[in-house]
Amino acid sequence: MNEQARTAVRGLWRDAGRRLTGNRIALAALGVIVLVALFALLAPALSPWGYDSLDWEHLALPPGASAAHWLGTDRLGRDLLVRTLHGVRLSLLISVLASLVSLVIGVLWGAVAGLAGGRTDGWMMRLVDVLYSLPYLFIVIILTTLWRRGSIAALLLALGAVGWLTTARIVRGQALALKQREFIEAARAVGVPAPAILLRHIVPNLLGPVLVYATLIVPQMIVFESFLSFLGLGVQEPHASLGNLILTGAQEMESAPWLLLVPAAFLVVLLICFNFLGDGLRDAFDPRAR
Amino acid sequence: MLSYALRRIAGTVPTLLVIISVSFCVVRLAPGGPFAQEQALPPPVRANLERLYGLDQPLTVQYAHYLRGLLRGDFGPSLGQRDFTVSELIAQGLPLSATLGLAAILLAVLTGVPAGVLAALWRNRGADYCITTLAAVALALPSFVTGPLFALVFGLYLRWLPVAGWQHGAPRYLVLPVLTLALPVAAYLARLTRASLLEVLGAHYVLSARARGLGAARVLWRHALRPALMPAVSYLGPAVAFVMTGSLVVETVFGLPGTGRYLVEGAIDRDYPLVMGMVVVYGSLTLLLNLIADLIYGALDPGVRRE
Numbered sequence: 249m250n251e252q253a254r255t256a257v258r259g260l261w262r263d264a265g266r267r268l269t270g271n272r273i274a275l276a277a278l279g280v281i282v283l284v285a286l287f288a289l290l291a292p293a294l295s296p297w298g299y300d301s302l303d304w305e306h307l308a309l310p311p312g313a314s315a316a317h318w319l320g321t322d323r324l325g326r327d328l329l330v331r332t333l334h335g336v337r338l339s340l341l342i343s344v345l346a347s348l349v350s351l352v353i354g355v356l357w358g359a360v361a362g363l364a365g366g367r368t369d370g371w372m373m374r375l376v377d378v379l380y381s382l383p384y385l386f387i388v389i390i391l392t393t394l395w396r397r398g399s400i401a402a403l404l405l406a407l408g409a410v411g412w413l414t415t416a417r418i419v420r421g422q423a424l425a426l427k428q429r430e431f432i433e434a435a436r437a438v439g440v441p442a443p444a445i446l447l448r449h450i451v452p453n454l455l456g457p458v459l460v461y462a463t464l465i466v467p468q469m470i471v472f473e474s475f476l477s478f479l480g481l482g483v484q485e486p487h488a489s490l491g492n493l494i495l496t497g498a499q500e501m502e503s504a505p506w507l508l509l510v511p512a513a514f515l516v517v518l519l520i521c522f523n524f525l526g527d528g529l530r531d532a533f534d535p536r537a538r
Numbered sequence: 539m540l541s542y543a544l545r546r547i548a549g550t551v552p553t554l555l556v557i558i559s560v561s562f563c564v565v566r567l568a569p570g571g572p573f574a575q576e577q578a579l580p581p582p583v584r585a586n587l588e589r590l591y592g593l594d595q596p597l598t599v600q601y602a603h604y605l606r607g608l609l610r611g612d613f614g615p616s617l618g619q620r621d622f623t624v625s626e627l628i629a630q631g632l633p634l635s636a637t638l639g640l641a642a643i644l645l646a647v648l649t650g651v652p653a654g655v656l657a658a659l660w661r662n663r664g665a666d667y668c669i670t671t672l673a674a675v676a677l678a679l680p681s682f683v684t685g686p687l688f689a690l691v692f693g694l695y696l697r698w699l700p701v702a703g704w705q706h707g708a709p710r711y712l713v714l715p716v717l718t719l720a721l722p723v724a725a726y727l728a729r730l731t732r733a734s735l736l737e738v739l740g741a742h743y744v745l746s747a748r749a750r751g752l753g754a755a756r757v758l759w760r761h762a763l764r765p766a767l768m769p770a771v772s773y774l775g776p777a778v779a780f781v782m783t784g785s786l787v788v789e790t791v792f793g794l795p796g797t798g799r800y801l802v803e804g805a806i807d808r809d810y811p812l813v814m815g816m817v818v819v820y821g822s823l824t825l826l827l828n829l830i831a832d833l834i835y836g837a838l839d840p841g842v843r844r845e
Contacts, residue, residue, distance in 0.1 A: 378553050385783045386801065386820060390564055390813060393805045471680045478682045479786060479802045491682070498686035498791060502701075505690060512683045519678045 261456075267532040274528020277521035284518060288336040297327040299334040300486040311506050319510050323500065332511050335488040336518070342403060342489075343469030349408025350469075351462055354415025359450050361416070362423025363442065373420065376413050384410040385475065392481045403482055407472050411465055418461060422454050460529045467522035474515060490515045542836050550825050557821040558608070562601055565810045591615065608818065618809035627800060627812065628819055634704070635796035638712065638788065639781045642719035646777070650724035651770055654731025655763075661736065669728060676725035681784045685718040685791035702793040715788045722784075723777045727770050735766040764838065771835050775828035782820055 268274060292299065303325040311320040311328075319329040361372040379387070391406035426432060427450075435445050470490075476482035477491025485492065490511050497508025579587070588594045591614075592603060607614055613624035657669040676684075692714060693701035704711045738744060739762055747757045785798040797816060804812035 378556060384779075385786070386817060389801060389805050390561060390817065393808060393813065394564070394567065467678075475680065475682060475787065479790060481802065481805060494682060494686065498682075498689075501686060501690050502694060505694075508686055508690065512687065515683060516679060519680075520675070523674070523678050 264529075264532040268528055271528045271531065273524050274532075277524035277528070280517065280521045281525065284336060284514070284521075285340060288333045288340065292330050292333050292337070295327065295330050297330045299331050299488050300326065302326060308504050310504070311510070320504075320506050322496065322507055323504070328507065328510055331488040332490075332493060332514055335490045335493050335511060336514055338483060338487065339470050339473055339490045339515075340518075342400065342407070342473045342483075343466050346404050346407035346411060346469045346473070347462055347465040349404060350411030350465060351415055351458065353408065354412030355419050355451060355454065355458060357412060358416035358419025358421075359423045359446055359454065362420040363427060363446055363450060365424070365427070369420070373417075376416050379410070380413050384413070385472065388472065388476065389479075389481060392476065400483070403473065403476065407469055407476075411469060411472075415458065415461060415465070418457055419454055422457060423450055426450055426453055456533060460526075460533045463522065463529050464526040467519050467526070470515070470518060470522070539836065543833055546829055546832050546836075550829050554822055554825055557825075558605070558818055559601075561814060561817045561821075562604060565814055566597060566600075591617065604814075613815035613818070614811040616809055616812050618804065618807035618812060624811050624815035628797060628815060631795060631797035631800060632819070634794060635785055635789070635798055638715055638719060638785060638794070638796065639778070641712065641716045642781050642784075643723065643774070643777060645716060645720040646723035646727055647770075649720070650727030651731050651767070653724070654728040654770075655735055655758075655766075657728065657732040658735035658739065658766075659758075666732075670732070673725035673728045676721050677729070679722075680787075681718050681722065682787045682791065684721060685714075685788055688714045688718055689791065702791070704792075704794050711792075715792045715794060718788050718791070719781050719784045723780060726777070727773065730769045730773055731766065734769045735762065738762045738766040768835065768839060771831060771838065774834075775824075775831040778827040779824050782824070 297303070303321060305325070306314055306321050307325045308323050309321040309325075311318065313320065319327075319332070321327055322331070357372065357376075361369045364372075387410050388406045391409060392402060394402065432445060432449055435449055440448075473482060474489065474491030474494065477489040478495045480492075480495070483489035483492055493511035494508060494515070497505075497511060501508045585594070592600055595603075604614065611625060613628065616622050616624050616627055619627065653669050653673075657666045660666045689701045692699045699713050700711050744757060744762050747761050748754075752760075782798075785796060786802055787798075788794070789796045789798040790802070797819070800812055801816040801820075803809070804816060
């Protein structure tokens with residue numbers, strides 16, 4: 249039976265892979281994301297400028313005005329391209345890690361609620377409903393007051409703490425359905441304890457839909473992270489994130505509009521690509537959802 | 539309908555209490571109070587300050603005191619802006635934020651829903667592609683990008699509208715903020731309405747109405763539109779939460795003195811009573827508007843009232 253389940257899963261993944269490779273927009277989006285990510289990882293190391301190195305000869309230089317700074321510099325003479333790429337790197341890092349945190353919480357919460365059922369399920373999901381009805385960035389803002397400002401660990405925890413709600417709902421629905429299946433009943437009948445059933449049998453069977461949802465969480469987390477940094481509650485100067493670069497750009501757009509346009513363009517391209525990729529994955533895993 | 543309404547209202551009160559209690563606990567759990575951040579105060583001064591604000595009493599006493607204050611509409615003193623109480627600050631900022639939010643939601647409904655209807659009626663034609671693509675782009679752009687871009691284009695380059703400021707609510711100054719807030723909500727409403735109208739137009743009762751010889755306009759108006767708008771109505775609750783969050787950005791970008799800024803400033807200054815006050819106000823507003831959305835939903839769809 250285990251063998252059968254495995255072929256079914258492999259079939260699902262192979263079908264999904266085929267549908268995804270047939271989807272040119274999603275593939276192009278994936279390509280752009282990989283390129284930007286590689287560029288962000290490698291390029292700053294190749295540049296003579298660091299994210300915080302000052303070039304007193306070139307203050308507030310517009311893009312293209314000097315071969316030393318391709319996309320210009322800010323008011324302090326810091327290279328904008330290098331800072332933006334550092335920002336992309338930090339934003340991607342924070343949002344991927346925060347997505348992982350929220351996935352772990354969401355999968356466990358949803359699976360426990362679905363498996364336990366009854367009153368426990370009712371209370372656990374009631375809490376999710378209450379949190380859902382609140383503007384969740386408020387919760388993040390309250391949570392950021394708990395730690396020193398600008399602490400990246402705090403940012404991760406605060407973002408992870410709110411991103412898990414939808415995952416928990418999806419997983420609970422799946423767990424409720426899985427619970428009825430014979431192999432769970434069999435495991436229970438031979439005396440496997442509930443935590444082991446949860447981790448060994450329920451969670452692995454949930455991964456497909458959860459992975460699809462994960463590609464939709466990452467862009468959301470990029471937005472949240474940039475949002476907090478934009479408000480001054482996230483990444484702090486001299487470190488660069490897309491959010492605080494856009495904030496500086498917005499403050500100086502009258503004299504130096506490129507400080508706004510460059511990081512905003514990177515953010516918009518990343519977000520649009522992630523959305524296309526997520527849509528492509530959803531169509532690949534669940535063609536009916538179109 | 540009445541018992542449905544009463545049940546909904548009764549469900550809201552405990553939720554509000556939970557929100558207040560949890561945020562009270564979280565805020566008080568935070569290490570380092572409002573007086574710890576500044577240069578270390580001499581211990582006696584600090585003790586006096588804490589006594590003044592009641593911070594030296596046991597948590598349960600403080601909690602009871604806070605709840606009693608809330609019943610009177612008293613949110614306590616602001617620790618950051620020492621000359622004001624939190625209630626005064628809220629009373630100053632809330633009218634502006636509420637105007638912005640309501641105008642944005644109204645604009646979003648008035649543009650998003652018709653756009654969705656048009657897209658569904660002209661399915662797979664040029665106008666449909668335009669609307670769905672625009673909606674996708676508008677949804678992908680966060681307000682802290684669109685806000686500054688609008689200010690750059692309409693304010694600095696075209697010089698049609700002021701870049702920032704507010705001049706005591708002069709409408710010209712509110713156009714760009716409202717536009718920024720409304721854009722993603724309108725895009726989402728257009729998408730929702732398009733999808734649900736397409737589904738309804740394929741339903742049997744719509745086909746049978748067409749078969750009875752009713753004109754397309756009459757079928758749309760009398761039969762298809764009402765059920766097709768249900769998802770849009772139930773999105774209004776989340777839309778309010780969305781607009782409230784967006785108002786934090788918009789008030790920062792356009793320099794508007796609304797309540798959204800208080801939450802951010804309160805968090806930065808560790809002004810706990812101010813943060814708590816904003817949570818209570820925004821929490822109860824969210825619940826209230828969710829309740830209203832639920833009641834409208836119940837009025838439109840009798841099936842929801844049972845259960």
